[in-house]
Amino acid sequence: MPELPEVEVSRQGIAPYLTGQTINKIELRQPKLRWPIPAQVQLAVGEPVLAVRRRAKYLLIDTAPGSLIIHLGMSGALRVLPCEQAYLKHDHVIIELESGQSLRLNDPRRFGALLWQAPGDTLSVFAKLGPEPLTDAFDGERLYQLSRSRKSPVKTFIMDNAVVVGVGNIYATEALFAVGIDPRRAAGRISKARYRELAEAIKHTLGRAIVQGGTSLKDFTQADGKPGYFKQSLLAYGRAGESCVRCATPLQSVQLGQRTSVYCPGCQR
Numbered sequence: 001m002p003e004l005p006e007v008e009v010s011r012q013g014i015a016p017y018l019t020g021q022t023i024n025k026i027e028l029r030q031p032k033l034r035w036p037i038p039a040q041v042q043l044a045v046g047e048p049v050l051a052v053r054r055r056a057k058y059l060l061i062d063t064a065p066g067s068l069i070i071h072l073g074m075s076g077a078l079r080v081l082p083c084e085q086a087y088l089k090h091d092h093v094i095i096e097l098e099s100g101q102s103l104r105l106n107d108p109r110r111f112g113a114l115l116w117q118a119p120g121d122t123l124s125v126f127a128k129l130g131p132e133p134l135t136d137a138f139d140g141e142r143l144y145q146l147s148r149s150r151k152s153p154v155k156t157f158i159m160d161n162a163v164v165v166g167v168g169n170i171y172a173t174e175a176l177f178a179v180g181i182d183p184r185r186a187a188g189r190i191s192k193a194r195y196r197e198l199a200e201a202i203k204h205t206l207g208r209a210i211v212q213g214g215t216s217l218k219d220f221t222q223a224d225g226k227p228g229y230f231k232q233s234l235l236a237y238g239r240a241g242e243s244c245v246r247c248a249t250p251l252q253s254v255q256l257g258q259r260t261s262v263y264c265p266g267c268q269r
Contacts, residue, residue, distance in 0.1 A: 004166030
């Protein structure tokens with residue numbers, strides 16, 4: 001599933017093509033993705049795009065009557081292509097612009113979504129979300145205060161969207177490795193100082209991934225291109241059985257919250 005950096009790179013990639021452009025047509029070639037697509041999305045037709053934003057892993061295309069909300073699900077991808085270009089098999093949503101370009105949501109598994117949010121409303125998917133990790137609202141103090149008395153593993157804790165949004169499996173694994181915290185440790189047994197380090201590691205890991213992803217934004221204009229997903233240089237995730245880059249101890253894996261977590265038994269305490 002695309003994680004926060006991939007979604008942010010998608011936002012950066014499509015925003016220049018959409019912002020300020022009037023939406024001429026919204027074609028729904030598949031009326032139901034993860035949920036039925038609400039009829040209200042057609043209210044955006046004839047309206048200029050005011051902004052393209054991201055909240056957690058959702059993209060919001062703002063117009064005066066409301067916002068088109070896109071989630072990529074597990075297999076979704078966005079591409080900007082000329083309106084006359086032939087559709088691909090799984091191009092389920094086509095948003096045609098006055099520029100002659102179109103935004104296409106391609107989703108083979110149909111776990112993505114197209115929703116609608118009217119001005120002043122808050123969809124249920126946004127109601128209980130925590131702060132964005134790359135803002136001042138997220139820091140070590142927040143992690144420390146929310147973690148008191150929690151017995152759940154720290155990795156599960158930082159992946160809770162009510163605590164902070166967008167820290168998925170890859171980046172939680174990498175941030176915990178960076179600061180040497182065992183992902184199995186109880187969240188309530190970690191000091192404030194360590195949480196300050198962890199919050200900064202989360203910010204750094206996500207920020208670096210977004211910057212690296214930005215180098216492939218040209219792919220958004222290619223029919224057979226993938227959204228600007230970066231080539232990751234991962235130190236822990238996916239490396240179970242390999243040697244730790246710090247101490248050469250073989251990395252181990254464990255299931256936490258139904259997700260595989262890789263860690264170093266030598267470095268992470």
